Amino acid sequence: MIRNTGSGWGSVARWFHWGLALAIIGMIGFGWWMNHIPARADKFFYRSIHADIGYVILLLTVLRLAWRAINPTPALPPESLRWQKIAARVSHGALYLVVILVAMLGWAHSGARSPNYSDFFGLFNVPQFTSPDKAAAGAYEERHIFFAYVLLALIAVHVIAALWHHFVRRDRVVARMVTDEVG
Numbered sequence: 001m002i003r004n005t006g007s008g009w010g011s012v013a014r015w016f017h018w019g020l021a022l023a024i025i026g027m028i029g030f031g032w033w034m035n036h037i038p039a040r041a042d043k044f045f046y047r048s049i050h051a052d053i054g055y056v057i058l059l060l061t062v063l064r065l066a067w068r069a070i071n072p073t074p075a076l077p078p079e080s081l082r083w084q085k086i087a088a089r090v091s092h093g094a095l096y097l098v099v100i101l102v103a104m105l106g107w108a109h110s111g112a113r114s115p116n117y118s119d120f121f122g123l124f125n126v127p128q129f130t131s132p133d134k135a136a137a138g139a140y141e142e143r144h145i146f147f148a149y150v151l152l153a154l155i156a157v158h159v160i161a162a163l164w165h166h167f168v169r170r171d172r173v174v175a176r177m178v179t180d181e182v183g
Contacts, residue, residue, distance in 0.1 A: 001180055004071040008176045013071065016064040017177060021155075023057050024099060028152055035145070044115075051110050051117035055126055058103035065096060077171045091157060098151045105144035112137035 003010040009017070027050065034046050076085055110117040111128030118125045130136065165173040 004074060006072050007074050008180070009074055010071065011180070012067055013064075014177060016060065016067065020057065020060055020064065020099075023053065023060070024151070025155065027053055027057065028148055031145070031148060048117050048119065051106060052121050054103050054106045055120060058100065058107070061096065061099050061103070074176060076173065077169075079171075088161075091154065091161070095151075095154050095158060098147055098154055102144060102147045102151055105140050105147060109137055109140035109144055112140055 001008070001010050002012055004013055030046075030050055030053075034043070034050060037043070037046075076088060080088075107126075107128070108130045110126075111130035112133050114132040114134075116128055116132070118128050120126050130140070162174050162177075165171055166175075
């Protein structure tokens with residue numbers, strides 16, 4: 001099944017979920033590594049790759065939200081309490097919001113630095129929406145890093161909730177993000 005149903009996630013939604021999950025976690029790890037390697041001549045290269053993947057993550061997140069807008073969101077199990085449904089909505093919204101915020105702050109940092117990270121894998125230049133300004137570049141980078149840690153905390157909450165659904169509640173909430181809906 002490609003599209004979502006009222007009770008299960010379709011293959012497109014699952015691919016977006018797992019592809020973005022791997023990319024985002026990889027980017028957080030790569031970003032941490034980049035900021036902790038000693039200063040070296042090829043640091044700009046690594047930061048450029050980080051920016052390029054960030055642009056892709058931003059695009060895929062927007063596409064994922066568009067897909068989600070035209071597909072039903074599977075309902076939580078009927079025995080879920082109201083606060084659990086609200087918490088799920090709020091936490092998913094926060095994940096999307098912070099992913100976009102982190103990517104936009106990284107993009108703002110790119111345009112504020114000189115030279116910027118607009119060269120997309122050598123194929124074309126990504127338009128920048130900020131102007132070169134060393135102080136602003138530092139502020140954008142600082143906020144980008146801070147919200148990356150916020151995103152990491154939200155991911156941890158998401159994983160803990162998934163584990164709770166799978167091992168404590170023993171419902172199909174996690175299974176339906178892994179495989180096609182079964183009866």
